[in-house]
Amino acid sequence: MLIVDKYILPPSPEHFLILKYILILMLMIHLPFVSMLIGGTFFSVVFNILDKKKQNRIYLNFANDLIDTVAVNRSVGFILGVVPMLVVTLIYTQILYTVNVSAVNFLIYSLILLLLGFTSLYFYKYTFHLREAVFGVHIFSGILGIIFFLAAYFIFSISFSLLLDPGEWRFVKNPVELISYWNAVSKYLYFIVSSLAITGGGILFFFFHWSERKIDHDSEYSGFIKNFGLILALIFTLLQPVLCLWNLATLPEIAISQEVFGFSAIALFLSLVISYMLCAMLKNPEKKLGVHIFSLFLLTFLITALNDQTTFYNTIKEHIVLMAVRAEEPSSELKIRELTGAAEEAQVNVKKGEMVFNSICSACHSFDRRAVGPPFKMVLPKYQNKEDELKTFVRNPSKKNPGYPSMPKLGLKEDEIASVAAYLLQRLQTESQKQDISK
Ligand code: HEC
Numbered sequence: 001m002l003i004v005d006k007y008i009l010p011p012s013p014e015h016f017l018i019l020k021y022i023l024i025l026m027l028m029i030h031l032p033f034v035s036m037l038i039g040g041t042f043f044s045v046v047f048n049i050l051d052k053k054k055q056n057r058i059y060l061n062f063a064n065d066l067i068d069t070v071a072v073n074r075s076v077g078f079i080l081g082v083v084p085m086l087v088v089t090l091i092y093t094q095i096l097y098t099v100n101v102s103a104v105n106f107l108i109y110s111l112i113l114l115l116l117g118f119t120s121l122y123f124y125k126y127t128f129h130l131r132e133a134v135f136g137v138h139i140f141s142g143i144l145g146i147i148f149f150l151a152a153y154f155i156f157s158i159s160f161s162l163l164l165d166p167g168e169w170r171f172v173k174n175p176v177e178l179i180s181y182w183n184a185v186s187k188y189l190y191f192i193v194s195s196l197a198i199t200g201g202g203i204l205f206f207f208f209h210w211s212e213r214k215i216d217h218d219s220e221y222s223g224f225i226k227n228f229g230l231i232l233a234l235i236f237t238l239l240q241p242v243l244c245l246w247n248l249a250t251l252p253e254i255a256i257s258q259e260v261f262g263f264s265a266i267a268l269f270l271s272l273v274i275s276y277m278l279c280a281m282l283k284n285p286e287k288k289l290g291v292h293i294f295s296l297f298l299l300t301f302l303i304t305a306l307n308d309q310t311t312f313y314n315t316i317k318e319h320i321v322l323m324a325v326r327a328e329e330p331s332s333e334l335k336i337r338e339l340t341g342a343a344e345e346a347q348v349n350v351k352k353g354e355m356v357f358n359s360i361c362s363a364c365h366s367f368d369r370r371a372v373g374p375p376f377k378m379v380l381p382k383y384q385n386k387e388d389e390l391k392t393f394v395r396n397p398s399k400k401n402p403g404y405p406s407m408p409k410l411g412l413k414e415d416e417i418a419s420v421a422a423y424l425l426q427r428l429q430t431e432s433q434k435q436d437i438s439k
Contacts, residue, residue, distance in 0.1 A: 019091050020309055026091075027305040030084035032198060032298055035191070037081070038149045039199025040070030041121055043232075045142040052135065058221055062228075064128055067142075069206045070199075071125045077118055085111055106159035110152045117148030150192075157187040160308070183250040187308075190243040193236050194304070198297045200233025201274075204281075205294035226285070233293070234278040240271040240300075255311035263307035270300045353423025356416050364407075367431065374401050380428045390421045 044067040051059035071077060089107045124142035131138050207225050248256075248264050274296050277289045364372035379401065383390040393400075394417050397407035412420075 020313055023088060023091055024302075024305050024309050026084035026087050027308075028302055029080055030088075031305065032301050033080040034149070034153075035195035035198050035301075036070045036202045037077075037121065038146060038153075039195045040066050040202070041124065041142055041149075042146055043199070044070075045124075045139060045146070048131070048139060048142070058224055061221060062225060065207070066203075067125050067128065070202070071121060074122055077122065081118055082115065085114055104159075106155050110155040110159065113148050113152035113155065117145050117152055119145075120148060121145035153191055154188055157191060158184045160184075160187065160312070183247065183252070186243055186246040186250050190240070190247055190304075193239045193243055194301070197233055197236035197240060197274075198294075198301070200229045200231070200236065201290075201294045201297040203229030204233065204290040208288070209290045209294075223285075230278055230282050234275060234282070237271050237275050237278065241268050244268055244271070251311060252315070255315045257310065257314050259310050260307060260314070263303050263310065267300055267303045267307065270296055270303065274300070349419045350423045350426055352416075353419035353421070356412070356420040357423055360410065360412070361420065367427070372405070373407060374404055376424060376428070377431065380424060384425065384428065387421050387425060390425070391417050394421065 044063045047059040047063040047066070050056065051063060089104070089111055092107055093104050120141045124138060124145055127134060127138045127141065203225060207222075207229070244264055244267050248260070251260070274293055277293050277296075281287045281289050281293075365374075365376055368375050368377045380390075383393075394410070394412065397409060399406050
């Protein structure tokens, strides 16, 4: 089993770093696009219905221009929408390939919902010219598209929060059980709020600065769109900081590091700068800040993706370290030291000790039963707080217990001896604590 694992994917910390940056890149391509797609489709449907009720040409034009702008065409939808999610799912499966994580299954559900969402949405877009004839079906496909998308990202943020909490990995089979996870809820709301904010920013950018779609600046239509984009962007940009802080407050402790605080602070700051620019544009309609605002929105998405990946990486670090040890790369120890702080080194050492125990000592020893050698529960207590003596014995066993043969010299490396001694003494402590409790 171990050998097979090794040839499928030699897991090394560098490997994970590369995967991490690919993940960030993919989310960076995918999320802004799909956020505007959701926001744009939503308002396209709303104005489409409004036009039907009030017969206002401005509403109809806007509904049509909006869906054309955000959905572009099917190939762009496939490249920016579907491909990155496929890659993300594959990468998560790779990273967690030794752990049986239901989260990866959820990612696959969310991929399926996403495909359904794209299908409905492009149906909506391509039936726009048939709108008078098939209004019901046309509107329904738009609404269905939005629902599929919202469901897809709901499951996506749940599975992401689930990945952040490895303690729960094994227990959760059903996504509904996780609704109580405030972190998932805050992530999801942050996603929706950011989608609506960047939709506003996208309207300002694509309708007024993007050459393909530039509209006549002095028309009534232009004034309407500009105000709509500004107010939409402003309301939801002002909500972003609240959710950003909420997300921070609900993160599991193990996921938090200094970088996480740093990225959150940058995201907060960007929201404030964007809000300030939007206000400036509202006050003075002559100001043209659309390009800046949209770029800052993209930057906010990048920072958020970095932040999310950092929390994820913090959480699985231990898992990675274990895999590195298992891969037994000659230089793995150095990398472990780079990856983890000195404080964690001891813990890593104990993990390594566990591997030495499982692969070598367990051939002759059990903790509580007699085997070739005596049970550790019986012989270890005399080494408590005397790790050095234990190391000396393992390095060079001498005759000790009557009724047992001698223990052979094992020829272990010095660091293997140290780690197995640390592991055994720690294990002895936890075992005796367990017994105290059961008594
Ligand atoms: C080939 C079998 C074998 C292997 C492998 C083995 N041991 Fe032992 N071990 C023994 C035997 C036999 C004894 C009893 C020796 C004696 O009492 O003289 C023993 C005794 C011990 C004792 C008790 C010493 C004492 O003071 O009573 C410790 C501690 C110990 N082994 C640790 C280890 C550790 C750690 C490893 C793995 C790195 C290991 N052993 C691997 C056979 C083995």
